[in-house]
Amino acid sequence: MLELDKIVLKFKADDHELTALKEISLHFETGKIYVITGPNGSGKSSLARVIMGIHRPGSGRVIFDGEDITGLGITERSRKGIGYAFQHPARFKGLRVADILEIAMRNGEHNDCHYLSELGLCPEDYLERPLDASLSGGEIKRIEIATLLALNPRLRIFDEPEAGIDLWSFEQLIEVIGASHRPDTTTIIISHQEKILQMADQIILLEDGAVSLHGPREQVWPVIRDSVRCACRQDCSRGGMYYVNCPR
Amino acid sequence: MLTALDRKMLRQIAGLEGDPPGAFNIRKNGQGIERRSIPGIEIIPKEGKPGIDILVKPGTTGTVHIPVILTASGLNDLVYNTIEIGESADILLIAGCGIHNPGHGEARHDGVHEIFVRRGARLRYREKHYGEGEGKGKRILNPKTVLLVEEGASAELELVQIRGVDDTVRDTKVRVEAGGRLAIYERLLTHGTQEARSDVEVDLAGDESTARVISRSVAQGTSKQLFRPRLVAHGRGRGHVECDSIIMDQAVIRSIPEIWAENAAAELVHEAAIGKIAGEQIVKLMTLGLTEKEAEEAIISGFLK
Numbered sequence: 001m002l003e004l005d006k007i008v009l010k011f012k013a014d015d016h017e018l019t020a021l022k023e024i025s026l027h028f029e030t031g032k033i034y035v036i037t038g039p040n041g042s043g044k045s046s047l048a049r050v051i052m053g054i055h056r057p058g059s060g061r062v063i064f065d066g067e068d069i070t071g072l073g074i075t076e077r078s079r080k081g082i083g084y085a086f087q088h089p090a091r092f093k094g095l096r097v098a099d100i101l102e103i104a105m106r107n108g109e110h111n112d113c114h115y116l117s118e119l120g121l122c123p124e125d126y127l128e129r130p131l132d133a134s135l136s137g138g139e140i141k142r143i144e145i146a147t148l149l150a151l152n153p154r155l156r157i158f159d160e161p162e163a164g165i166d167l168w169s170f171e172q173l174i175e176v177i178g179a180s181h182r183p184d185t186t187t188i189i190i191s192h193q194e195k196i197l198q199m200a201d202q203i204i205l206l207e208d209g210a211v212s213l214h215g216p217r218e219q220v221w222p223v224i225r226d227s228v229r230c231a232c233r234q235d236c237s238r239g240g241m242y243y244v245n246c247p248r
Numbered sequence: 249m250l251t252a253l254d255r256k257m258l259r260q261i262a263g264l265e266g267d268p269p270g271a272f273n274i275r276k277n278g279q280g281i282e283r284r285s286i287p288g289i290e291i292i293p294k295e296g297k298p299g300i301d302i303l304v305k306p307g308t309t310g311t312v313h314i315p316v317i318l319t320a321s322g323l324n325d326l327v328y329n330t331i332e333i334g335e336s337a338d339i340l341l342i343a344g345c346g347i348h349n350p351g352h353g354e355a356r357h358d359g360v361h362e363i364f365v366r367r368g369a370r371l372r373y374r375e376k377h378y379g380e381g382e383g384k385g386k387r388i389l390n391p392k393t394v395l396l397v398e399e400g401a402s403a404e405l406e407l408v409q410i411r412g413v414d415d416t417v418r419d420t421k422v423r424v425e426a427g428g429r430l431a432i433y434e435r436l437l438t439h440g441t442q443e444a445r446s447d448v449e450v451d452l453a454g455d456e457s458t459a460r461v462i463s464r465s466v467a468q469g470t471s472k473q474l475f476r477p478r479l480v481a482h483g484r485g486r487g488h489v490e491c492d493s494i495i496m497d498q499a500v501i502r503s504i505p506e507i508w509a510e511n512a513a514a515e516l517v518h519e520a521a522i523g524k525i526a527g528e529q530i531v532k533l534m535t536l537g538l539t540e541k542e543a544e545e546a547i548i549s550g551f552l553k
């Protein structure tokens with residue numbers, strides 16, 4: 001359903017150029033769950049943004065349902081069925097939680113409540129709240145995810161959905177993402193979490209802007225398992241990130 | 249009596265379908281054309297000058313509509329209203345002015361409101377400005393409000409002007425006595441070459457008086473806005489002024505909040521911010537299928553809601 005063909009993405013800083021994605025080619029099939037993992041700065045969010053149309057690749061093509069959508073903007077891609085839950089959700093002055101859910105659902109069913117409650121947010125407490133700095137990091141993250149669930153696109157990309165979410169809600173999150181994945185949807189999750197990696201049909205490891213491993217979970221997981229587990233320890237003990245200097 | 253156009257204007261400024269409930273006075277093109285008093289709320293035309301007196305008896309609860317509509321060009325309507333909200337009354341007062349200027353001359357309404365909210369009474373005041381018209385004639389509104397909030401009384405003013413008015417100078421002066429509470433919510437959108445200016449002066453005269461002045465505005469095109477809210481505390485008052493603006497295109501916005509304390513126990517805060525719509529907000533809404541323009545409108549209308 002989605003094909004990335006030799007995607008190159010460069011960012012220009014003042015005096016130098018950074019290649020965030022180096023000829024990435026990937027194929028995503030309908031009905032499968034993909035988990036993209038990899039160190040900070042490896043290009044995971046950049047890749048998601050290229051799929052959503054937020055970044056235009058310098059070269060390469062994005063093919064969706066057999067159609068070349070490389071030249072299409074964000075709105076058109078959304079209308080074709082691509083959706084993205086941001087790693088760092090935007091905050092709005094003036095929009096309420098109900099407003100954004102309504103926008104997400106304006107072409108679909110009308111029941112804004114259950115997406116929130118499924119993620120552990122009581123709708124009565126949250127629907128009227130402004131989507132601004134008064135929400136905590138975990139709250140806004142869960143609302144972002146609820147918005148993507150409400151939009152219900154055929155291709156869903158969750159960018160580190162677990163970030164900032166407490167342990168109890170995390171279990172629920174996994175369940176909700178899993179349950180809402182249907183045979184006609186494709187789910188891409190960017191994550192570092194073992195439990196989320198366990199949901200994958202396919203795991204993609206990005207390193208330094210390139211795909212260094214891609215395959216069925218059964219094959220990829222044993223290879224990266226140690227680094228993820230080790231990372232978890234590092235994460236806890238000194239707040240550092242994993243993959244970096246990870247003793248094997 | 250009321251034409252379809254009049255009805256439309258009334259809908260725009262007061263959400264009215266048909267006759268207003270409760271007491272009302274409808275003023276059109278410089279004349280009072282319909283009026284109704286009800287028990288406890290009396291509306292009397294002033295003698296010797298244009299305008300009305302609204303007398304609310306103590307303890308009365310109710311709604312009063314006093315819309316003004318201008319549908320002719322070359323009109324300069326000046327009106328003086330005196331409103332007396334008796335002790336412990338609880339009143340919703342819906343004012344507002346709609347201008348439909350069909351011609352090339354100016355259509356102008358200068359309303360002077362003098363409002364007394366007596367001890368323990370509560371006033372909610374809504375004022376919405378609306379302008380339209382085919383002609384090149386300017387639509388000008390200069391409301392002037394002098395408000396007294398007596399001991400233990402409360403007043404909440406909601407002042408709204410979204411597009412349509414070319415020139416506005418709003419002048420609001422409030423005195424809040426001991427234990428009185430004031431809230432002013434101002435929302436403004438200007439576009440084209442419109443200009444708007446709002447001066448708010450709040451005098452927290454008594455102890456334990458409080459005031460919140462919150463203005464949110466959007467300036468588009470080459471429009472210009474100027475805000476000058478000032479809070480003065482003479483006693484142990486508490487006040488908060490907030491001006492928050494979205495600036496677009498080639499617009500100009502000046503915000504000059506002022507706080508002034510004459511008592512060491514006063515607590516006054518002001519905040520002012522001007523900025524454009526953040527790109528990430530637009531992008532987020534576009535990922536939900538809105539066009540860039542729709543996203544912008546959704547953000548603006550939410551901001552001004």
Ligand SMILES: Nc1ncnc2c1ncn2[C@@H]1O[C@H](COP(=O)(O)OP(=O)(O)OP(=O)(O)O)[C@@H](O)[C@H]1O
Nearest residue numbers: 011012018020039040041042043044045046047087
């Ligand atoms: N808008 C931008 N301008 C310049 N450089 C950028 C921009 N966005 C990302 N980059 C750079 O591109 C590289 C890839 O960033 P990206 O956000 O895709 O990483 P990531 O894998 O999602 O990392 P993380 O795990 O921290 O979320 C990084 O070096 C980053 O600094």
Ligand SMILES: [Mg+2]
Nearest residue numbers: 044045046087
């Ligand atoms: Mg990222």
